[in-house]
Amino acid sequence: MNYENAYKLLEEKGQLHLLKYYDTLSEAEQAALLNQISEIDFSLIDMIGHNSSGSDSDIAPVAALQMDSIAEKYDIYKNAGLEAIKAGDLALVLLAGGQGTRLGFSGPKGTFNVGVTKDMFIFQLLIEHTLDIVKMADTWIHFFIMTNEKNHDDTTSFFKEHDYFGYNPEYVHFFKQEMVPSVDFNGKIYLEEKGKVAMSPNGNGGWFSSLCKAGHLDKLTKYGIKYINVFSVDNVLQRIADPVFLGAVLTEGFLSGGKVVKKAYPDEKVGVLCTNHGKPYIVEYYELTDAMRDERDANGDYAYNYGVTLNYIFPVDRLMKIMNESMPLHIVKKAIPYVGEDGEIVKPSEPNGYKFETLALDMIAYMGTCLPFEVDREKEFAPIKNATGNDSIDSARELLKKNGYTL
Numbered sequence: 589m590n591y592e593n594a595y596k597l598l599e600e601k602g603q604l605h606l607l608k609y610y611d612t613l614s615e616a617e618q619a620a621l622l623n624q625i626s627e628i629d630f631s632l633i634d635m636i637g638h639n640s641s642g643s644d645s646d647i648a649p650v651a652a653l654q655m656d657s658i659a660e661k662y663d664i665y666k667n668a669g670l671e672a673i674k675a676g677d678l679a680l681v682l683l684a685g686g687q688g689t690r691l692g693f694s695g696p697k698g699t700f701n702v703g704v705t706k707d708m709f710i711f712q713l714l715i716e717h718t719l720d721i722v723k724m725a726d727t728w729i730h731f732f733i734m735t736n737e738k739n740h741d742d743t744t745s746f747f748k749e750h751d752y753f754g755y756n757p758e759y760v761h762f763f764k765q766e767m768v769p770s771v772d773f774n775g776k777i778y779l780e781e782k783g784k785v786a787m788s789p790n791g792n793g794g795w796f797s798s799l800c801k802a803g804h805l806d807k808l809t810k811y812g813i814k815y816i817n818v819f820s821v822d823n824v825l826q827r828i829a830d831p832v833f834l835g836a837v838l839t840e841g842f843l844s845g846g847k848v849v850k851k852a853y854p855d856e857k858v859g860v861l862c863t864n865h866g867k868p869y870i871v872e873y874y875e876l877t878d879a880m881r882d883e884r885d886a887n888g889d890y891a892y893n894y895g896v897t898l899n900y901i902f903p904v905d906r907l908m909k910i911m912n913e914s915m916p917l918h919i920v921k922k923a924i925p926y927v928g929e930d931g932e933i934v935k936p937s938e939p940n941g942y943k944f945e946t947l948a949l950d951m952i953a954y955m956g957t958c959l960p961f962e963v964d965r966e967k968e969f970a971p972i973k974n975a976t977g978n979d980s981i982d983s984a985r986e987l988l989k990k991n992g993y994t995l
């Protein structure tokens with residue numbers, strides 16, 4: 589895109605301020621800015637005021653497949669899952685494109701070292717968990733890793749430096765999460781630097797379209813992959829490619845599944861798997877009303893007592909359908925650093941605009957059915973989200989120790 593075209597487009601969209609410092613930029617910076625402008629999806633900005641989440645809902649709880657029932661059919665599930673893994677039906681997608689702002693760690697989250705006396709990187713732990721299954725199934729499992737524009741190079745070089753922690757590099761595939769612009773409360777796109785539009789990852793629901801845009805759809809087809817186990821980078825204890833989970837989804841006749849844990853307390857920051865108009869649905873913790881939080885079932889237990897761990901199994905054929913659907917867009921208030929009136933960079937501590945996100949949990953609604961599969965939180969749920977307190981490095985270290993890890 590040349591300057592004239594960019595000018596015309598921005599004038600039409602009411603975003604001409606993005607060129608305010610154009611003349612002061614070097615040639616390379618000018619080219620980079622024009623390139624960024626050419627990639628902006630302006631239709632997002634028209635959605636402000638039309639947040640499509642949370643409207644017209646009819647929410648009801650669903651019963652989880654609990655650990656005691658799973659134990660009874662453990663061998664049946666495990667064998668069914670292993671058979672599918674051996675047949676090459678399962679691939680993995682690690683969501684590592686987030687910005688990790690809450691943790692206050694500037695590198696890619698997966699490169700964070702939870703070890704104390706020795707190195708134990710988050711990526712390393714996740715790969716080691718997967719290697720357990722690779723050995724059990726005696727087959728490599730395709731391992732896709734979603735990064736973002738900002739952490740991609742650091743992530744890929746980290747894996748190379750550490751020899752992929754023993755994984756077969758031919759089975760590791762990286763792709764970048766798409767970026768969307770951040771805007772002020774009036775829909776004006778922010779500049780992050782004089783020659784740079786403020787962009788942020790498009791939320792974890794964008795992973796499948798980003799995977800496809802990166803050209804990996806061919807691989808899914810070529811390798812005959814039928815299911816994808818998608819999971820977050822932050823839970824260092826989670827079981828990945830878990831044959832028991834996959835086997836339960838398959839044998840119980842569900843189209844998808846989500847691992848859930850019994851909530852530690854009613855306000856725990858986990859999404860709850862339920863139904864909306866009879867279809868599987870997740871109410872995120874910040875959308876859970878007090879009435880839902882306190883509702884009891886016939887046994888006197890909390891009705892929405894199970895939270896998702898962000899570890900799902902999705903069927904590839906349904907994911908392909910989603911590509912043509914427009915996923916609900918969450919317009920989220922955030923504190924966005926920007927170039928102020930005087931040209932200086934401002935770092936606000938309070939929200940000053942919106943970011944646009946689609947969420948992985950919204951994909952559930954397109955899956956037909958979803959099995960809430962209970963796992964033991966002491967053994968499988970150690971998310972690292974914050975620097976201290978709940979879901980922190982400290983709490984994760986405690987849980988790792990309880991599970992026999994020497995840190």
Ligand SMILES: CC(=O)N[C@H]1[C@@H](OP(=O)(O)O)O[C@H](CO)[C@@H](O)[C@@H]1O
Nearest residue numbers: 857858859896897898947948949971
């Ligand atoms: C959008 C999304 O997927 N949110 C997830 C995710 O929460 P965050 O606070 O966004 O990290 O991880 C939680 C589990 O740690 C899960 O319960 C929740 O639903």
